[in-house]
Amino acid sequence: MNIPKSILSIFLMVVATTTFAQSSLTLHTDQAETQISKDIYGHFAEHLGRCIYGGIYVGEDSDIPNVRGFRDDVIGALINMHIPLLRWPGGCFADTYHWEDGIGPREERPSMVNTHWGGVTEDNSFGTHEFLDFCDLIKAEPYINLNVGSGTVREAAQWVEYVTSSNISPMTDLRKKNGREEPWDVKYWGIGNENWGCGGNMTPEYYADLYNRFASYCLGDLYRIAGGPNVDDYNWMEVLMQKTMRHPHLVQGVSLHNYTFTTAWEDKGHATEFGEKEWISVMNNTLKMETLVNRHSTIMDKYDPEKRVGLIVDEWGNWFNVEEGTNPGFLYQQNTLRDALVAGINLNIFNNHADRIHMANIAQTVNVLQSVILTKEDEMVLTPTYYVFKMYAVHQNAKLIPSNLKTEKYELDGKSVPAVHVSASTKDGVVSITLCNLNPNKSESIDINITGDDFSSVSGQIITSDNMNDFNDFGRQETVNLKSFDVAKPKDGKLTVELPSKSVVLVQLK
Incomplete structure (x- = not known):
């Protein structure tokens, strides 16, 4: 034709x-049967750089509009984003933090040096009451990380009692003296943080035994989270599951930490000045989260085939070089469209593994790493990552298809x-x-x-x-x-x- x-x-x-x-x-x-926990959309606020001070808390005497010292604009933005959960006080800071330094009249609270992040003086004006007050304001569940690295079992147990107990006891009397009559409803408690590194440089065998000891004395209807592996340390997960599951009532979750760099820890790359080569490198490294979740889940399945214990990805996100001219210990970085894609990919992965992943917490909420909010004096910026979390809020407590x-x-x-x-x-x-x-x-x-x-x-x-x-x-x-x-x-x-x-x-x- x-x-x-x-x-x-x-x-x-x-x-x-x-x-x-x-x-x-x-x-x-x-x-569609498996529920996607709202807590997969959790966030993380550490005493690091300008996350707490200047980012969340400015004090009641500040000219920046605030409610009891908490920034009005940040409160409103987090509510509009539908933040479900917030982790605090760290991070590496958690294993140097002694909670009794952060209660009582602020003018009487002792100071400390934040040795992990910038060597700055921490005045402890933002402590337990302030954190839980802030969670109430933003309508988020609190997740508190206990000090195992430099703390004691007694100290941890008394913090749990101070916060959650309604019994007559010295700890509840102290809470009432400090202005809180009724206990708070705090479900999530992390027992240590990165105990393979900044939380004590422990072996998995030693930490697992220590976890069992701490968990035995942190009483109540709690969701206890064990300090899990660093990225692909599958041996840590194996040892931890094997030893903690001998007492299954003491463990409800195991944490996993994984950050995305441009190439590796030694070459984190620039947050805004990059080309297509760096773009695909970050996408490729982000997708490794799928492998980590699959392999760690396989180990957990051996000891917990019913998937009762949650995999808690309580630190994740992009980690790039700090912005020029800022304190290197403050981990302040900008946030581009590339970060939005990374957030979307990770959240898709967490959704698709909702049978095992019960919670995740992006690092960090304000002014640190892949934050959803940036502040400078009385100004506030919502980052591309913020808009991904706002978009994806539709998945919270929905059924996975x-x-x-x-x-x-x-x-x-x-x-x-x-x-x-x-x-x-x-x-x-x-x-x-x-x-x-x-x-x-x-x-x-x-x-x-x-x-x-x-x-x-x-x-x-x-x-x-x-x-x-x-x-x-x-x-x-x-x-x-x-x-x-x-x-x-x-x-x-x-x-x-x-x-x-x-x-x-x-x-x-x-």
Whole structure:
């Protein structure tokens, strides 16, 4: 058959300019059973740099608008982000912190030197009462980390009693004397932090025995969290599970810490000045969280096949070099669109492993590492990571939808990562799908097939920007935030979504 050249050229041009879906996602809404804990969306506030002082707490005499010394703007932003949980006081700081120094009249509290972070003087004006008051203000559950490295069993047990007991005792009398009549409802207690490193440089055998001892005297209906491994120290997890599960009533969770660097600890890279080579390196390193979760979960399954003990990823996020001219011990870094993608990927991973991951805490809430908020005097900036947490709040306490994803690869200089990363959930008749396009150069089209339900309406939100380095800064209009995103209505349980390059997208179906 002879096809006229004019028609053939038009056909070839249409083919060349048409984007065909190269990725596909099948969602099994009828199999949604596992609940995604809201606490996967937890945060972390350590006495480090300007996280607490200047970031959360400015004092009642400050000219910065505040409620009992806590910044108005930060309170409002965290409530709007739907923060569910906050971990405190550390981190490495926790194993140098003695809680009785942080109670009573502030003018009578002793000072200490923060040896881990900058060698600055800590005046202990933000202590137990202040932390729990702040959690009430932002409507978040508290998670307190006990001092095992330099503390005693008695000290830990008395802190638990001071906070949670309604009995008549010296500790409850002391709490009442300090202005709190009723106990607080504090469920989560970490017993030590990074005890393989800054928390005492212990062996797993020694720490596991020490954990059992501390946990035995921290009484009440508590969710006790053991100090778990550093990244891929699988031996630590093996020894810890083996020894603590001899007394299963004493352990409810095991922590895992993992940070993302550009290349490695020695080469953390720059937070804002990077190119595509650094972009894909960070994406590749971020995805290693999947391997860590899988391998640590496999070890936990040997000793806890019912998945009663939670894997608690209570420190995660990007760790880059500090901003030029800032105290290197304060770990202050900017936050770009790249950080938004990293947050989205990690949260998708945590969602998809909700049967084992009961909590996660990004490091840290304000002014430190991959923070959701930056402050400078009376100014506040919401980072791209903030908007990811606000977008993903739809997954909190929703049911995980099992899914099958087929995706193209994004490749550069011998590195290869999936172009698309996904998790999905259902709650109150709404299906929420969060999708990350890791490719900074090219949009990705994805066909979504949904089994088990019919939907008549669809809506969307997106986080993206013109440049991979874009960030929000003081004194200028926001560059990276949440915007509405148009999605075609589903037809017969199917829809196609065009994901712009370097974007995080939420699609919701009713």
